[in-house]
Amino acid sequence: TVANAYVKPRVGAYVSRLEDGLRARAFPGDLYIMQSSGGVIEAVNAKAFPVRILESGPAGGVAASRWWGAIADEPDLLSFDMGGTTAKLCVISDGQPLIAHDFEVDRVYRFKKGSGLPIKMPVIELIEIGAGGGSIARVDALGLLKVGPDSAGADPGPVCYGNGGAEPTVTDANLILGYLDPAYFLGGRMALDLEGARRAVKQKIADPLGLSIEEAAWGIYQIVSETMSNAARVHALERGKDPRRFPLFAFGGAGPMHAYRLALSLGSPALLAPLGAGVMSTVGFLSAPLSFDFVRSWPSQLGQMDWAQANALLAEMEGEGQALLQASGVPATQITHRRAADMRYVGQGHEIPVPLPDGPLHADLAPQLLAEFERVYQELYERLGPPVPVEVLNWRVVSSGPQPELRLQTAINTNDDSSTDANASVSTARKGERQAYFPECNGYTNTPIYDRYRLAPGATFSGPAIVEERESTVIVGPGATCRIDEQLNLVVEMNNTPS
Incomplete structure (x- = not known):
């Protein structure tokens, strides 16, 4: 009640401005706002009970995972959302996300339980990990490589953004490892500075530890993957769930790039990466009931x-x-x-x-x-x-209320008649190869690159592979089998032999 009263004037004014702006643009629909518990409420109720929308963004991602799981006949999932600053994981069991009835806000130490203000309110139960594309890598006072939880954010961002960032990040490591195409970031709208990333990793990580640039980059990638894996495993087991039974549903701008290693480490049977993973929370907003x-x-x-x-x-x-x-x-x-x-x-x-x-x-x-x-x-x-x-x-x-009925409309981007032929779409989608790092291949290896928008339902191929789209990139390791399902999800069948 106290927290609700405290934020009510500011949130109410914000929602009212949003309503006014929509009306001024002749918006014909109704405004609904996501709740922390996974449903939506009308704007008038959001203004009356703003404390209910504190975690609305992450809740949207989980709602999307639940919806995709339902249409893919996967009622049990681990929802994995990784962006620029944090990664979030939620257990979805029997088609429903786990719900907590209290959580903390305004933590003094962001990822330390007990350092924030407790709020008694239903919220989708998420674990938040200080691991994202902007997480900063450093060598600590003991000479150990550490990654996160502090982040370079979007401004200045990773060194490879060329916006003045000086500290090496997870994204810089991904670029060095060949997982990102410096000419195709954001669909080619933003060029990445590979040499700048290499210089930063060399000066701040590789030279102090006596490693090559490539070894240092792989160390950054491996540490952030293990950090997420350990936290996810504990989170699932504490709730009586065996992560080896749960496919991993990966989204967010960085999620599909790290999901293969996470699924491999957890022993997950499969990895699902939806099309449009970078904007997946919006699907959750549309699929959530009142x-x-x-x-x-x-x-x-x-x-x-x-x-x-x-x-x-x-x-x-x-x-x-x-x-x-x-x-x-x-x-x-x-x-x-x-x-x-x-x-x-x-x-x-x-x-x-x-x-x-x-x-x-x-x-x-x-x-x-x-x-x-x-x-x-x-x-x-x-x-x-x-x-x-x-x-x-x-x-x-x-x-x-009832679950909204969403109908998927998909299109394959190709200029020939192979768009509906699964086998033909694989060759059409193949953009070429580049050197990418996989320890199973003893380092860098020529890796096929696929255009996500040209892969038709039923297409199959094997790893190692890199699948690119505008908002995200899927990394698939050796030994895994990939297929495109009817909803254009990339489904990776795992071999479950962690390296």
Whole structure:
């Protein structure tokens, strides 16, 4: 409540200016804003509850991952978003992202838990890692190579941008390793300075460590990949999820460039890189339903529950959700309510959300609720707790409208009739070769370069390979098999033998 009141005037003024600007441009549609929990709300509700949109950008990327997973028949995914400053990873299980009910803002130490201001609000559960294309590499006081979490940002950016940056970054290393084409960055709209990147890596990293420029660049790439892999593995395992069961869905400007090594290290069975990975969060905004979250605190042991009171709380929240969504234009028959209870063993200091069945709750359901709590607890912790009573602390309802129906329209960029022929599109898409670094090949090797926009559904080829598009580049290592699916996702079947 305090945080909401604090940011409400500024966010309200900003959203109002945005509405005015859209009206002045004769925008005929409605303005919706993404929530941290993965749904959208009308502008009027965003102005009333601005604390709900604090993490709207990252939530959009996860919503896109969930949507792509649904149409690709992959309900379990690791959503991996890597940009210029940070990488973010989220577990999507059974078609739904994991949700946390508190998070921190304004951390004194950006990636240190407990150094920020706690906010009690539903948010898609993400781990944020200080690893991005602009992350700065350095040799520390102990003579060790470190990468991040500080970043060169977009201005001045990496040395290779030629904007005055002096510190070597992950992007500079990628350029040296041959993963980026200096003449095709941003689709050719921006040239990269390869020699500048090599000088910076030589002076700041290679010479102090007694390495070649190429060894130093690979060290930067390897460290940032291992940093992400270690954090992702811990994040998944702490939530009872085995990353070896989850394909990796990679997006963001830098995500597809680092996803192969991350998937290899995690043991993921496959890597999915969508077309337009650099702007994927926008798909999430379009695919998210209208929704609203409610919570009521009413502690009670399961064996001593006043079921009438519990049903009254749930009905009250469902009624509020129904009214808000109907006021937003959602037909009553298309509104759904998901219910959950935050439960724990008596005496514990934390609780876990447990799904509740539809319909009235009553004493005869207590054994079923206990069994569901134990199932969720076992999944998280691989064991059950002591033989003590179980209690409910909070009751939750998520009210949602229907999932928007999006229809993909795709086109292959080619000037001949091979665009719909999978095998022909591979040869048409091949732009040439360049030297790129793969340790499995003992260093640099001639690597095929493919134009992403010319690869038709059904096209298959093997790594090593580099697949380029305007907003991102996919790196595929030796031994992996690539195919283009019906939605033009690049699907990489991993060999799961980390180097």
